[in-house]
Amino acid sequence: MKRKIVNIDESLCNGCGSCIPKCVEGALQIVNEKARIIKDTYCDGLGACLGQCPQGAITITEREAEPFNEAEVHEHLKKKASTKQAASNGAEKPQWPVKLNLVPVKAPFFENADLLLVADCAPVVLKRFHEAFMPGKRVVIGCPKFDDARAYAQKLTEIINQNKISSISVLHMEVPCCTGLKWAVNKALEASGKRIPVKEFELKVGGEVIEL
Numbered sequence: 001m002k003r004k005i006v007n008i009d010e011s012l013c014n015g016c017g018s019c020i021p022k023c024v025e026g027a028l029q030i031v032n033e034k035a036r037i038i039k040d041t042y043c044d045g046l047g048a049c050l051g052q053c054p055q056g057a058i059t060i061t062e063r064e065a066e067p068f069n070e071a072e073v074h075e076h077l078k079k080k081a082s083t084k085q086a087a088s089n090g091a092e093k094p095q096w097p098v099k100l101n102l103v104p105v106k107a108p109f110f111e112n113a114d115l116l117l118v119a120d121c122a123p124v125v126l127k128r129f130h131e132a133f134m135p136g137k138r139v140v141i142g143c144p145k146f147d148d149a150r151a152y153a154q155k156l157t158e159i160i161n162q163n164k165i166s167s168i169s170v171l172h173m174e175v176p177c178c179t180g181l182k183w184a185v186n187k188a189l190e191a192s193g194k195r196i197p198v199k200e201f202e203l204k205v206g207g208e209v210i211e212l
């Protein structure tokens with residue numbers, strides 16, 4: 001049957017993943033560094049993901065496609081949640097060490113990890129740090145004011161190259177020197193040539209957190 005369904009122009013898509021959270025049916029996924037519909041029956045064609053792509057790669061088209069199947073979507077989301085919970089439980093297992101200068105570049109706890117790079121002052125300033133940021137994450141900490149940010153970038157490049165990192169979050173203080181953490185991540189991604197979703201959070205000295 002012919003029906004309306006999401007279309008992704010792969011020549012425009014850069015794999016940033018901005019569209020993924022808006023697809024409540026879980027129809028979209030990053031495959032080979034491009035956003036794709038993993039199964040037509042998961043896409044309702046309503047276009048909640050429209051306008052989320054900074055490259056303008058997402059449109060609605062009308063083409064031959066299997067009908068939207070709510071029951072399949074339910075089962076798909078159930079399996080997805082179960083997989084995520086299992087991964088989260090694995091991520092709760094102890095990880096040692098946590099300092100960026102000390103962690104190995106290749107480790108089982110980095111595989112398929114959601115990596116959280118944190119300024120070492122942040123856990124002290126943010127009292128709810130553990131419950132707000134750590135669940136499901138693998139954490140590395142550092143201070144670019146007292147360490148070499150270029151060495152951080154090189155270490156992160158090796159970690160990204162030798163493990164499958166799913167996402168990166170950066171939590172730094174509002175002072176300028178602390179933004180060296182985000183600089184190191186940017187340089188590491190540039191050097192590795194990989195496209196990994198990145199979120200940046202700034203922690204104010206009063207404890208307020210904003211997403212940049």
